[in-house]
Every structure is written in structure tokens, then in C-alpha cells.
Amino acid sequence: MDITIHASFLPSDDPDASLSFYRDALGFEVRHDVSYDGIRWLTVGPAGQPGLSIVLEPPGSDPGVSDEERRMIVEMMAKGTYAGILLSTDDVDATFEKVQASGADVVQEPIDQPYGVRDCAFRDPSGNLIRIQQGP
Template sequence: MDITINASFLPQTDPDESLAFYRDVLGFEVRKDVGYGGMRWITVGPVDQPSTSIVLHPPAVDPGITDEERRTITEMMAKGTFAGIVLATKDVDSTFERLQASDADIVQEPTDQPYGIRDCAVRDPAGNLLRIQQS
């Protein structure tokens, strides 16, 4: 089998804030920015990885989700416990400095983890947890 990861999905509550964070702070390129039915989906990804993307989508848009489930998702997003992703960089310390200078919501400064990885953690504008590890 030859399977690769094409896209991951993260909810966003403010498309302009999310776009600014992923494009201007993390340096991702915008691949698609699509509006439909008063909502907006934005696809971003690392410039040097054209086949890997993150789709920033409106939360709880699945028509099968109940109003109660939608409220729960929104509450979990506000706490930063709904979604997350792990990114990698060659220099986690300078990446962290850039994040800190941007007023990103810092969760954890660069730390040498007991399992052998140096990483840091921030939340994006929607509250999604991003762990960034040294590669």
C-alpha cells in the first residue's frame, strides 16, 4: 500500500484571524480560500510540502450534528480541548520566539520531554492546540 496524509482538518471560529495566524505567523501558504453558504473554508500548508494541507473549517457544520453537540464542540474549542495537531521544525526555539513575538496564546515554552522530544505548545485563534516539535 502507498498511503500518504493529504489533509487534516481544524475548526476555526474567525477565518480572518485563523488566516493571519497560519499565513503570517507560521508562514504557511494559502492554497484555497472558499466561501459557501455564508461560511469559509481555508486550506493552508507548508510551502515546501505541496501535498500536505490543513483545512480550516467552520465548526460543527455537519448537518447530522445536533444543537447540543454543536454547543459542546464550541465549548470544547473555547477551552482548547477539541482539536489539535503536531507540527515539526528544525529549530523549535526560534520558532517559539516568533510565536511569542506574535502574541500567540502560549501553552508551553520549549521543553525537553522525558520521551526524547524537544517541543513547545501554542493555541491558534480558535483554541486548537498546536504542539511544535524539534525535527
């Protein structure tokens, strides 16, 4: 069996700000920009990796989510504790400088972690934790 990850989902409460962060700060391609019934979904992904995407969706857009759960999602996003993703780059220090220069919210400057990776962290415009580690 050959299974791959096609897309991950992150909540986005400001599609324009998210677009600017993922496209301009991280250099991702815009794969889809879809609006329906007053709601907007963006699909972005790293250049040269067309089979791997992040869908930036309205928080709690799943019809099975209750109003109370939606409120909880919004509260957790405001604290930056709802969602996150781990990215990899060949040069974490250069990537950090580029993303920081965009005005992104820095959580952690590049550091050598005791578990063997060098990484940094940001929050995207919706509060999602974006960790970036130096890959092989």
C-alpha cells in the same frame, strides 16, 4: 498500497484571525479560501509541501452534527480541549520566538521532554492546541 495524509481538519470560528496565525505566524501558504452560503473554509499548508494541508473549517459544519453536538464543540473549543495538531521544525527555539512575537497564546515554552523530544505549544485563535517539536 501507498497511502499518504493529504489533509487534516481543525475547527476555526474566526477565519481572519486563523489566516493571520497560520500564514503570518507559522509561515504557511494559503491553498484555498472558499466561501459558500455564508460559511468560509481555509486550506493552508507548509511551503514546499503541496500535498499536505490543514483545512480550517467552521466548527460543526458537517451536516450530520446535531445542534447539541455543535454547542458541545463550541464549548470545548472555548476551553481549548477540542482539537490539536503536532507540527515539526528544525529549530523549535527560533520557531517559538517567531510565533510568540506574533502575539500567539503560549501554552508551553520550549522544553526537553523526558520522552526524548524538545517541544513547545500554542493555542491558535480558535483554541486548538498546536504543539511544535524539533524534528530530525
